[in-house]
Amino acid sequence: MKARNKRLLLVGGGVALLVAAVALVLTAFQQNLVFFHTPSEVYEGKAPTGRAFRIGGMVEEGSIRREADGLTVSFAITDTAKVIPVTYRGTLPDLFQEGKGAVVQGMLDAGGHFRATEVLAKHDENYMPVEAQYAIDQAHKAAQTVQQ
Amino acid sequence: MKAKFLVPLVIFLALAGFLAYGLKLNPREVPSPLVGKPAPAFSVAQLQAPEASFSSADMRGQVWLLNVWASWCVSCRQEHPLLVELGRRGVVPVVGLNYKDGRADALDYLVRHGNPYTTIAVDPEGKVGFDYGVYGTPETFLIDREGVIRYKHIGPLTREHFERVLMPMITELSRAG
């Protein structure tokens, strides 16, 4: 094979690979990005239905309840402005407690109830999930804007 | 032909630009326009004795902390043990500003978690908080003897941050004059 042809083939192969990789990354992003919404946004209907997303906030005091099977847990997550009920089946993280920050990932069902597939809590006593803190801050900013 | 060797550098610099911007996004460093200015004066009722009032002028001549908190505030609970310890050790007077809260809830909170405050001012509608530019609880202001705000901390105080930043300032301010 001539050097020129070989070079062309190599460059062509490289470009094809790159295009394939970019396509791969884009589709993967399309399908797997998980957006984050605050409880207030969910309440206002800004969250998607039929697609997983995350909610952050604090677990409302006195809201944790176990169903009869002992495994399904329901609780409410709040940014201090709005409250979203959540159910989750499975083991909760060690640091999941009422009145503490948490982030849940899952989907809204037809009744506006959030079914979580994943529950994240902070990992040590100093660390509040950033997203949970963000949701609460947003709610306060909103409250203040209303006041002013 | 030579330009292609600059590509890695250009990509890297773009990346570094984003990272620098990412650093700036960090919510923990919000400069406050109030730092260095006189603390807004206020006179409101006290939580434990609603008939008595607390005025910021009462604290003239002392270096003190104004801690904005509420019983509904999650992050406040994180810093609470530290405040209780400060109160016990008597490092610095800590005045609480009970922000947009119910009186019963607030008292219940103190019973459950301990009361670190020398006095607690109540601000049910957030008016004082508005003057102080509070945008979320907890926030903590360091105020000097002349009533000037010297430092503002947004979010829960950590022990590390207190020892590293606040404590040296408190020592310095108490010594001066």
Place this chain on the structure above:
Amino acid sequence: MIAELGHFALILALVLACVQAVVPLVGAQQNRYALMAVGRPAAQAQLFFLLFAYGCLTWAFVTSDFTVRLAAVNSHTATPLIYKITGVWGNHEGSLLLWAASLSLWTVAVTIFSRDLPEAFMARVLGVLGAISAGFVSFTLFTSNPFTRLLPAAAEGRDLNPLLQDPGMIIHPPLLYMGYVGFSVAFAFAIAALLSGRLDAAWARWSRPWTTAAWVFLTAGIAVGSGWAYYELGWGGWWFWDPVENASFMPWLLGTALIHSLAVTEKRGAFRNWTVLLAISAFSMSLLGTFLVRSGVITSVHAFATDPARGLYILVLLVLVIGISLTLFAWRAPRLTGGGSFALMSRESTLLGNNVLFAVVTGAVLLGTLYPLFLDALNMGKISVGPPYFEAVFVPLMVPVVVLMVIGPFVRWKNDDSARIVRRLAPGAIVSVLLGVGLAVVVGNFTWRTVLGLALAAWVLIGSVQLLRARVAERPGAAAGAGVRLRGIPAAWWGMWLAHLGVGVFIIGVTMVGSLESELDVRMKDGQTARLAGYTFTFRGVVDAPGPNYLAARATIEVARGERQIATLTPEKRLYLAQQMPMTEASLDIGPFRDVYVSLGDELEDGSWIVSLYHKPFISWIWLGCTLMGVGGICAAADRRYRRLAERRVPAAATQSA
């Protein structure tokens, strides 16, 4: 007093690092041997002072000297001794000191094991390493001094984060750091070569053992970290695509590419630009990883208390180090084109393919890691990129890498006959596909994922056997017995063979766990049983089992298969006292073909407990595969060839640069 001595030693180390950064480089530029000779003693003295400082800090932890702030925040009188020692690096300041100490250790290792390098080249290498060291030691001193006093002293320490109080955490950080920092040597060699304009086969030969050694540490560090996550985080996952995991994985990917690219540069003088760029990039990824973990730009499990001022310092350091090297690259690289030509079907082509794919995978991982930050910066909403993205991108890109890995070693350098390769490999490939399909049916999980994984793994194993046979048959002087011929194979070849075999074993583990694992959450009371994957679990109650610095409830669960008792597992729910932090301690029965994994959840009002049961087929094969890769790396780095530098300073194959 001890803390002040440590602080002083750290200052001296910084001064020495600055000397080491400047004097030898000037010497090399002006060709003055007296100046070049300063590098070695400076590096060695610097190591002494860094180790001394490190020792002082450890002393403060061990003696529970809570006038040292770091000890007060990260240790406790009741902490077991071993965790007092490991607590030193379980925090930001201490881990930076460890970073600096490992860099210094690598530098001194270079002065010892590569002492036959030309004086000017050695001087440049030491200068570059000294500059990096100066950056990190000053970072430690100015923004994160580990010796800061706490006055008045704390009455009691706050203890190490309980998640880190685990045997896996004893060795994970040092291994990982040795790996991260180890790429600085390959980086320094590349910069030294760029500075001298001498980028030839000899340079590649000198770099190879160091790159491989760093890669071995990194492989081991990542594997241990993943093992730790598996049993300590309590739900049996072994890789999470967490930003900080990615931060260690990206240098690994590029390091793997670099090892292969160096092979081409050494043997054939080709890819020189690319190899230099990889050496710079691999170390850049290490620095970027440090930045991500330390700056708080990305929060994750691993992020210690973070601070934007520190982030800025590292970012500036990052920009200086990488910016200067890439500028140097752009300036020098145009002169480095050329090298041996090669045909489309050649060993070079397969290695080039492997390199490009590794680089693309690294880019995709980097994008996924930083994308949330980009969107946030552009104010386009908060998002998270989870494991599904990484899996969707990683698997399709790695499949061709594995295919090339099997083919590559059979292909000759420069030019080969495609028909010969096909004849050679097609039977094995066909058998592998059949095996993949057959095994997937046998294990009852006929999905494309299982078939693909098993077929690939089978092909790697078959290919390895074929490769070994071919190697034995092809050796010159084949008259001697097979044993003699086996012994005649150089260690570097065995290294390659073992590491590739390890990849096959690893794929088996990943595929089997991914396809066949099962789990069950149940509530259990005394005497109750649950069944999972043919195993019977019997709950035998919960007792108190306090430890030195925690309280614990310990359950006893008997595991049986049919009538046969297999194991008694004792998962715990602990409460660490100093931080009032609850922790789940899982209990495992480890076997060659499966793990049985049990962790304890919450207690319910009626006295029953929630228990999570997991069956993890072939999961140990993941770490067995990593071990094989690591052992392969050790063999390759230890090859005798690299120790004969003096005799073969200018190998015949070298193609001199312009």
